[in-house]
Amino acid sequence: MKRSLQEIADAIAARLKGNGSAEVSGVASIASANGHDLVFVEDEKFLSQALQSGAGAVIAGEFAAHSEGKPLLISSHPRLAFARAARFFEDGKPGHTGIHATALVHRSAKLAASVSVEERALIAEHAEIGVNTRIGAGCVIGRGVKIGPNCEIYPNVTIYSGTTLAERVIVHAGAVLGSDGFGYVRDSKTGRYEKFPQIGRLVIEDDVEIGANTTIDRGALDETRIGRGTKIDNLVHIGHNCRLGRNVVIAAQTGISGSVVIENDVVLGGQVGIGDHVRLEEGVIVGSQGGVLTSKILRGRGVVFWGTPARPLKEYLKQLAALARLRKK
Amino acid sequence: MKRSLQEIADAIAARLKGNGSAEVSGVASIASANGHDLVFVEDEKFLSQALQSGAGAVIAGEFAAHSEGKPLLISSHPRLAFARAARFFEDGKPGHTGIHATALVHRSAKLAASVSVEERALIAEHAEIGVNTRIGAGCVIGRGVKIGPNCEIYPNVTIYSGTTLAERVIVHAGAVLGSDGFGYVRDSKTGRYEKFPQIGRLVIEDDVEIGANTTIDRGALDETRIGRGTKIDNLVHIGHNCRLGRNVVIAAQTGISGSVVIENDVVLGGQVGIGDHVRLEEGVIVGSQGGVLTSKILRGRGVVFWGTPARPLKEYLKQLAALARLRKK
Amino acid sequence: MKRSLQEIADAIAARLKGNGSAEVSGVASIASANGHDLVFVEDEKFLSQALQSGAGAVIAGEFAAHSEGKPLLISSHPRLAFARAARFFEDGKPGHTGIHATALVHRSAKLAASVSVEERALIAEHAEIGVNTRIGAGCVIGRGVKIGPNCEIYPNVTIYSGTTLAERVIVHAGAVLGSDGFGYVRDSKTGRYEKFPQIGRLVIEDDVEIGANTTIDRGALDETRIGRGTKIDNLVHIGHNCRLGRNVVIAAQTGISGSVVIENDVVLGGQVGIGDHVRLEEGVIVGSQGGVLTSKILRGRGVVFWGTPARPLKEYLKQLAALARLRKK
Numbered sequence: 001m002k003r004s005l006q007e008i009a010d011a012i013a014a015r016l017k018g019n020g021s022a023e024v025s026g027v028a029s030i031a032s033a034n035g036h037d038l039v040f041v042e043d044e045k046f047l048s049q050a051l052q053s054g055a056g057a058v059i060a061g062e063f064a065a066h067s068e069g070k071p072l073l074i075s076s077h078p079r080l081a082f083a084r085a086a087r088f089f090e091d092g093k094p095g096h097t098g099i100h101a102t103a104l105v106h107r108s109a110k111l112a113a114s115v116s117v118e119e120r121a122l123i124a125e126h127a128e129i130g131v132n133t134r135i136g137a138g139c140v141i142g143r144g145v146k147i148g149p150n151c152e153i154y155p156n157v158t159i160y161s162g163t164t165l166a167e168r169v170i171v172h173a174g175a176v177l178g179s180d181g182f183g184y185v186r187d188s189k190t191g192r193y194e195k196f197p198q199i200g201r202l203v204i205e206d207d208v209e210i211g212a213n214t215t216i217d218r219g220a221l222d223e224t225r226i227g228r229g230t231k232i233d234n235l236v237h238i239g240h241n242c243r244l245g246r247n248v249v250i251a252a253q254t255g256i257s258g259s260v261v262i263e264n265d266v267v268l269g270g271q272v273g274i275g276d277h278v279r280l281e282e283g284v285i286v287g288s289q290g291g292v293l294t295s296k297i298l299r300g301r302g303v304v305f306w307g308t309p310a311r312p313l314k315e316y317l318k319q320l321a322a323l324a325r326l327r328k329k
Numbered sequence: 330m331k332r333s334l335q336e337i338a339d340a341i342a343a344r345l346k347g348n349g350s351a352e353v354s355g356v357a358s359i360a361s362a363n364g365h366d367l368v369f370v371e372d373e374k375f376l377s378q379a380l381q382s383g384a385g386a387v388i389a390g391e392f393a394a395h396s397e398g399k400p401l402l403i404s405s406h407p408r409l410a411f412a413r414a415a416r417f418f419e420d421g422k423p424g425h426t427g428i429h430a431t432a433l434v435h436r437s438a439k440l441a442a443s444v445s446v447e448e449r450a451l452i453a454e455h456a457e458i459g460v461n462t463r464i465g466a467g468c469v470i471g472r473g474v475k476i477g478p479n480c481e482i483y484p485n486v487t488i489y490s491g492t493t494l495a496e497r498v499i500v501h502a503g504a505v506l507g508s509d510g511f512g513y514v515r516d517s518k519t520g521r522y523e524k525f526p527q528i529g530r531l532v533i534e535d536d537v538e539i540g541a542n543t544t545i546d547r548g549a550l551d552e553t554r555i556g557r558g559t560k561i562d563n564l565v566h567i568g569h570n571c572r573l574g575r576n577v578v579i580a581a582q583t584g585i586s587g588s589v590v591i592e593n594d595v596v597l598g599g600q601v602g603i604g605d606h607v608r609l610e611e612g613v614i615v616g617s618q619g620g621v622l623t624s625k626i627l628r629g630r631g632v633v634f635w636g637t638p639a640r641p642l643k644e645y646l647k648q649l650a651a652l653a654r655l656r657k658k
Numbered sequence: 659m660k661r662s663l664q665e666i667a668d669a670i671a672a673r674l675k676g677n678g679s680a681e682v683s684g685v686a687s688i689a690s691a692n693g694h695d696l697v698f699v700e701d702e703k704f705l706s707q708a709l710q711s712g713a714g715a716v717i718a719g720e721f722a723a724h725s726e727g728k729p730l731l732i733s734s735h736p737r738l739a740f741a742r743a744a745r746f747f748e749d750g751k752p753g754h755t756g757i758h759a760t761a762l763v764h765r766s767a768k769l770a771a772s773v774s775v776e777e778r779a780l781i782a783e784h785a786e787i788g789v790n791t792r793i794g795a796g797c798v799i800g801r802g803v804k805i806g807p808n809c810e811i812y813p814n815v816t817i818y819s820g821t822t823l824a825e826r827v828i829v830h831a832g833a834v835l836g837s838d839g840f841g842y843v844r845d846s847k848t849g850r851y852e853k854f855p856q857i858g859r860l861v862i863e864d865d866v867e868i869g870a871n872t873t874i875d876r877g878a879l880d881e882t883r884i885g886r887g888t889k890i891d892n893l894v895h896i897g898h899n900c901r902l903g904r905n906v907v908i909a910a911q912t913g914i915s916g917s918v919v920i921e922n923d924v925v926l927g928g929q930v931g932i933g934d935h936v937r938l939e940e941g942v943i944v945g946s947q948g949g950v951l952t953s954k955i956l957r958g959r960g961v962v963f964w965g966t967p968a969r970p971l972k973e974y975l976k977q978l979a980a981l982a983r984l985r986k987k
Contacts, residue, residue, distance in 0.1 A: 526744035
């Protein structure tokens with residue numbers, strides 16, 4: 001959808017320099033941009049490249065305030081402004097497509113206005129889907145699942161009964177939400193494992209994004225909860241009874257065992273492993289492949305932990321240095 | 330389904346104290362229980378909480394034998410008794426729902442009595458499904474696959490041709506069973522990889538549970554086998570030609586390369602990596618994120634191995650202590 | 659399909675010893691072979707076992723040139739010859755099955771001759787599928803996706819809009835191709851994450867194989883690219899903007915962050931983690947569970963890197979030895 005530069009400047013709170021009635025229709029990288037595209041520069045050294053590119057206009061920092069050659073949108077945070085501009089172009093896409101003839105929506109399910117249900121998706125008994133939400137092809141939405149407004153569920157996602165998604169949640173293809181947790185009780189007489197009941201709920205709050213083929217288990221008896229604004233990459237595992245706070249970031253292939261508490265603003269790199277009953281306090285960062293042992297508590301906003309068992313980065317680096325000296329002996 | 334306390338006491342082999350004709354209909358945590366729920370206490374210090382909760386009855390250890398206030402089910406292993414009670418309530422759920430009109434069952438497939446095939450599931454040529462088994466929505470059951478009685482296959486599972494599941498196997502959503510193993514032969518002239526044949530079988534024995542989005546490959550020429558009672562968490566990978574024994578427990582995101590032998594009662598933590606041709610002997614335990622190098626043999630019932638390369642916990646702890654001293658120098 | 663030994667010898671460039679008109683119809687392991695099967699021996703010590711097996715003929719190295727008892731196919735690389743023989747038997751299987759009545763092919767999609775689309779697969783608007791390609795049951799092929807000739811897409815795969823597959827690509831069940839990368843911009847005022855646009859492409863070149871439940875993200879603004887002949891195991895994650903060269907091999911559960919460059923002939927073991935903006939130069943090998951930190955460059959054809967942070971195997975072994983000495987102090 002075409003947008004004038006003035007409209008965009010207003011939407012992203014940037015200062016326009018140049019012809020506000022010129023129009024662009026999308027975003028691109030500097031290398032691939034054409035005249036309908038908007039690009040961005042965070043670092044002054046790439047500014048001349050942007051100005052010489054094919055782009056129709058450039059979002060840039062204050063450093064570009066006196067530049068010439070293309071219309072400019074000046075922002076104190078060009079990357080953020082660019083992300084917002086991209087979303088501004090997307091508004092209204094891919095659009096409401098209604099309930100496909102091959103979708104199976106149980107008669108007891110409640111669909112709000114403007115819900116799209118794609119090919120062969122299944123909405124089971126008593127499920128509820130909010131305004132403007134899209135359910136992708138081949139999804140299986142279990143009995144009594146509640147999905148709020150403006151969610152985007154990509155194809156082939158499975159959501160078990162007992163799961164709730166709030167507003168603007170994005171779930172990528174192949175993710176499994178609300179599956180049984182991994183809990184057994186061993187019968188010492190027979191050596192066999194009896195399944196512990198896995199009958200709790202999974203609650204996903206507003207603005208969460210969940211990556212492709214990620215799995216999040218329901219609570220055993222009570223709930224698993226993913227807090228507002230938390231972003232989860234592909235192939236992540238989150239076990240039963242975990243409670244994640246707001247704006248947590250979890251990179252790909254990280255695994256979180258059962259009954260873990262992760263407070264607001266925690267950042268986990270890729271392939272991190274978190275043991276049962278761990279607590280990660282507000283703002284803690286665990287570097288990729290780090291491992292936090294069962295029942296540990298890590299604290300300190302902005303403190304980076306590294307390695308297994310995870311320790312503050314400074315200590316970890318000292319240890320690497322000591323090892324390096326040792327090798328040379 | 331409502332059950333009298335006397336029926337439950339009989340089913341879980343507990344000693345009833347109180348009114349045996351009182352009824353409950355499910356299990357819950359102490360925090361959330363209401364009068365229709367059964368709760369359990371393993372640790373005496375939570376007993377008073379349980380007795381003051383909303384629960385209709387309490388499963389507890391001998392320590393509770395003289396307590397008052399609620400009907401009690403006394404057991405030497407309260408957690409196990411609770412798990413069994415939960416299963417007792419579940420009996421008959423979710424119930425036989427027949428073959429959905431949108432399921433595709435090939436005319437040469439053989440379905441026993443009381444099989445349920447949910448929406449859009451596909452059962453290919455010559456597949457066989459046992460009594461009382463449920464095939465979830467969107468599952469693809471390949472040519473000639475055999476699934477025994479009382480299995481539960483959750484939605485969107487794919488089972489390749491050449492796979493056999495025995496009785497009471499549970500497979501969670503998105504799992505892939507019997508896919509091709511990862512085997513190639515490099516042509517040294519061209520540098521290209523030629524696919525080695527991956528035409529063997531996958532055999533899953535009784536009472537195995539397989540987590541969401543887990544993948545288990547077929548044998549290359551012969552078989553991959555998962556022994557009776559083994560429990561596998563989400564996002565686990567098991568390569569071709571592996572042979573797992575009975576009552577093995579594998580936590581999430583663990584990866585097992587090709588031709589690995591894992592004997593009975595082995596326990597693997599999360600994110601463990603096992604190299605090709607490894608043998609883990611009976612009862613070995615590998616802690617989370619541990620790595621066992623190609624062709625190694627680990628032995629010792631109850632011996633805990635840790636780290637990469639995995640070594641006995643005692644040695645690992647010594648090494649950590651030595652490293653800590655080193656850092657201080 | 660039955661083939662004469664002479665036909666096979668010609669197809670795999672082996673030297674026939676014995677009756678060329680004898681026929682076999684498949685490959686097998688020595689332990690399970692019957693008279694219709696071909697087996698192979700790489701190591702002379704297993705030759706007598708092969709000759710005494712039930713097999714109809716044996717592929718073996720020059721060491722077998724004077725052996726008796728069974729027809730022989732002599733090759734300088736028996737394993738490669740065996741792999742090629744297996745493929746020779748497969749030719750024409752599973753065969754063209756056409757467009758199943760329950761497949762949903764959008765009227766604007768273009769399907770070449772001899773395309774098979776299995777049950778309930780979805781081919782969206784403007785998608786293009788090449789000659790002889792098979793799309794498995796339950797697959798979702800997004801808008802405008804291009805898939806070349808002779809590809810095999812197993813069931814329940816999701817391919818996002820903007821993805822291109824070239825020729826002879828194999829994609830195993832549950833894989834997700836072209837999903838959004840993991841990129842956000844934090845708004846420092848609100849602490850919330852704004853999604854960075856993920857609107858680039860994913861390009862998969864010829865002869866790539868992709869394992870079950872693997873996920874590969876599209877480029878953010880430009881492309882992610884997987885080079886010709888590259889083989890990727892199960893549950894692997896490849897982030898946005900990565901560029902993989904030719905004949906790269908990646909074992910299960912390895913994770914590759916964003917904007918990584920992996921040159922030709924690199925080999926990555928299982929559970930390896932590669933940080934953002936890393937460059938792995940031609941022929942580098944990273945051992946299982948190795949970790950390469952952000953922005954690092956590793957080089958050296960055939961050099962094996964190990965551990966986290968990954969260093970040359972020789973150094974890693976020295977360090978392990980130093981640690982072992984330390985423990986004993």
